[in-house]
Amino acid sequence: MRNRLAVLLPAWAWLLIFVAAPAGILGAIALAEADPGVPPFRLAWSTAGFAMLVADDYYLGAFLTALRIAAMTAGLCLAIAYPMAMGIARARPDRRLLLLALLMLPFWTGFLLRVGAWIGLLRDEGWINGLLQGLGITDAPLPMLYTEGAMLVGMVHAYLPFAVLPLFAAMLRLDPTLLEAAADLGARPAVAFATVTLPATAPAAAAAFLLVFIPAAGEFVIPELMGPSEANLVGRVLWQEFFQNRDWPVAAALAVSLLVLLLVPIRLFQRLEARP
Amino acid sequence: MTALLRAEAITKRFGPTLALDALDLEIGQGEFFALLGGSGSGKSTLLRIIAGFETPDSGRLLLDGTDIAATPPWARPVNMMFQSYALFPHMTVADNVAYGLRRAGVKKAEAASRIAAALAMVGLAGFERRRPHQLSGGQKQRVALARSLVMRPRLLLLDEPLGALDAGLRERTGFELRALQRETGAAFVMVTHDQEEALALADRVALLDGGRIAQVGPPREIYERPASRFVARFLGAANVLEGRAAQDRFDCPDAGISCAGAIPADTVAIALRPERIRIAAAGEGPNTARGIVQDVAFRGDDSLVLVDLGGGATLRVAHPEEGGPPPDRGADVTLCWEAADVVPLPS
Numbered sequence: 001m002r003n004r005l006a007v008l009l010p011a012w013a014w015l016l017i018f019v020a021a022p023a024g025i026l027g028a029i030a031l032a033e034a035d036p037g038v039p040p041f042r043l044a045w046s047t048a049g050f051a052m053l054v055a056d057d058y059y060l061g062a063f064l065t066a067l068r069i070a071a072m073t074a075g076l077c078l079a080i081a082y083p084m085a086m087g088i089a090r091a092r093p094d095r096r097l098l099l100l101a102l103l104m105l106p107f108w109t110g111f112l113l114r115v116g117a118w119i120g121l122l123r124d125e126g127w128i129n130g131l132l133q134g135l136g137i138t139d140a141p142l143p144m145l146y147t148e149g150a151m152l153v154g155m156v157h158a159y160l161p162f163a164v165l166p167l168f169a170a171m172l173r174l175d176p177t178l179l180e181a182a183a184d185l186g187a188r189p190a191v192a193f194a195t196v197t198l199p200a201t202a203p204a205a206a207a208a209f210l211l212v213f214i215p216a217a218g219e220f221v222i223p224e225l226m227g228p229s230e231a232n233l234v235g236r237v238l239w240q241e242f243f244q245n246r247d248w249p250v251a252a253a254l255a256v257s258l259l260v261l262l263l264v265p266i267r268l269f270q271r272l273e274a275r276p
Numbered sequence: 277m278t279a280l281l282r283a284e285a286i287t288k289r290f291g292p293t294l295a296l297d298a299l300d301l302e303i304g305q306g307e308f309f310a311l312l313g314g315s316g317s318g319k320s321t322l323l324r325i326i327a328g329f330e331t332p333d334s335g336r337l338l339l340d341g342t343d344i345a346a347t348p349p350w351a352r353p354v355n356m357m358f359q360s361y362a363l364f365p366h367m368t369v370a371d372n373v374a375y376g377l378r379r380a381g382v383k384k385a386e387a388a389s390r391i392a393a394a395l396a397m398v399g400l401a402g403f404e405r406r407r408p409h410q411l412s413g414g415q416k417q418r419v420a421l422a423r424s425l426v427m428r429p430r431l432l433l434l435d436e437p438l439g440a441l442d443a444g445l446r447e448r449t450g451f452e453l454r455a456l457q458r459e460t461g462a463a464f465v466m467v468t469h470d471q472e473e474a475l476a477l478a479d480r481v482a483l484l485d486g487g488r489i490a491q492v493g494p495p496r497e498i499y500e501r502p503a504s505r506f507v508a509r510f511l512g513a514a515n516v517l518e519g520r521a522a523q524d525r526f527d528c529p530d531a532g533i534s535c536a537g538a539i540p541a542d543t544v545a546i547a548l549r550p551e552r553i554r555i556a557a558a559g560e561g562p563n564t565a566r567g568i569v570q571d572v573a574f575r576g577d578d579s580l581v582l583v584d585l586g587g588g589a590t591l592r593v594a595h596p597e598e599g600g601p602p603p604d605r606g607a608d609v610t611l612c613w614e615a616a617d618v619v620p621l622p623s
Contacts, residue, residue: 181362183349185376199366
């Protein structure tokens with residue numbers, strides 16, 4: 001009993017200090033009243049911050065945009081991850097490790113550096129526009145950076161491995177003779193994929209979707225650095241409220257709302273993971 | 277017999293390994309055919325080539341006279357029952373059986389009656405809504421059979437069909453397979469490593485060795501008249517004695533025995549089945565041997581007696597129960613056999 005406690009104590013202490021306490025402080029600020037002093041709030045039992053989120057469509061819009069972009073990112077990641085996962089799973093066992101290492105290779109570079117690299121590629125004076133103009137294909141720079149497309153490229157690039165890994169594990173578990181049986185019964189490869197591979201890997205696909213969707217919904221850096229200025233995702237709005245408007249109760253209320261909202265997909269993910 | 281399937285000089289390599297070496301084979305309409313062999317003999321490769329999962333490097337594969345060697349598996353009128361059964365785990369039994377019919381675009385009403393008939397044929401009516409994980413091994417095997425047979429293939433391939441079943445179920449399932457084969461009139465091609473299974477079920481057996489056919493023929497023929505030492509040893513573990521052929525005689529100097537009979541000049545060894553050798557009171561001359569009983573194993577309807585002939589040669593003798601108690605270990609015995617039971621082996 002004492003040993004058990006000794007093992008668990010650091011973990012509980014960690015959770016208390018770095019999860020429970022900040023969450024408590026966040027909740028307290030969300031219920032506080034805005035005040036022009038330092039710190040910019042006064043502890044109270046006020047629901048003004050939450051009331052503001054409901055009253056102003058701007059915040060609802062921020063949530064919807066964030067959910068839409070997160071869903072698009074997760075969808076694109078799935079579409080790209082399926083063939084990648086299938087390719088890696090079908091590769092010779094000694095090649096698989098290499099391919100997985102290549103998949104994780106971008107993580108060896110800092111996140112901001114990778115975003116910076118995309119900016120270098122996509123901006124008006126960037127490599128792609130330079131190449132297009134140099135070859136005479138276009139005579140003016142194509143506006144690529146600061147578009148929703150650029151934002152999605154950045155997000156997909158950042159989160160793709162999270163989608164590939166669970167799908168790869170599912171593909172590895174998929175019995176290849178099932179696909180042979182499908183072919184034997186008259187299914188062309190595309191039909192066999194749709195009727196056998198897809199249903200058999202559906203739980204993993206849902207898990208992959210959620211693994212991308214959950215962090216993407218609160219993403220701030222990529223929309224800020226690569227997205228259009230009007231793309232007010234909830235992460236960005238949160239930042240604005242906190243640092244520009246210095247309205248901490250509204251910012252905290254936003255953060256609490258996002259957290260509660262994301263509990264739904266997190267719970268879904270846990271249920272998928274718990275399945276046999 | 278009209279040929280349904282004909283393999284002509286089929287060769288297949290996997291890297292440096294020659295899996296099939298210019299193999300020729302003919303399978304007739306409605307025939308129950310067994311491809312028998314050990315691991316690495318090429319039997320599974322041949323089955324996968326017939327199914328279309330592997331393409332031969334060279335040679336022709338004719339189905340009804342049409343070369344199908346390059347036809348993909350989904351376009352072949354050939355179906356396969358997999359060793360692991362390969363049932364789709366996310367589908368019910370009925371959906372599994374319906375899978376091929378849906379791909380073929382069979383109308384719903386017709387499909388429903390064909391599915392019901394196929395499940396009834398394998399004795400699984402009433403199991404339509406079950407899922408594969410709710411079935412026993414024997415039931416899964418029947419679903420796999422129904423899923424193939426519902427396609428009404430002219431050629432059904434069976435990969436170790438009894439391999440995953442308990443001993444008790446194997447015999448019954450074997451008889452059922454034969455009944456199904458007669459009922460459907462389809463040709464069945466079965467791969468197995470178990471000679472008893474092949475001999476019991478098939479109309480004809482091909483014994484494969486190193487990517488070539490060692491011998492092909494009806495079970496009784498290849499059992500009684502093995503064409504080579506390999507066949508004799510593989511089927512029923514016959515005694516194979518090396519020696520030299522002389523005029524109407526075959527001498528085995530190691531065993532110190534000599535067999536008289538119709539021995540062709542090219543004979544390099546002889547086969548003697550354990551059940552053809554009798555333990556006699558006394559005797560001399562050709563077709564007899566003397567030795568010391570090394571060990572005795574009771575097998576139910578007979579006892580297997582190992583007799584040491586000296587010179588490193590041992591004979592396996594099956595001593596029937598009705599022949600009285602078997603000799604004791606260490607006993608000095610005389611063995612004899614009929615000249616007609618000596619099988620000359622040319623290779």
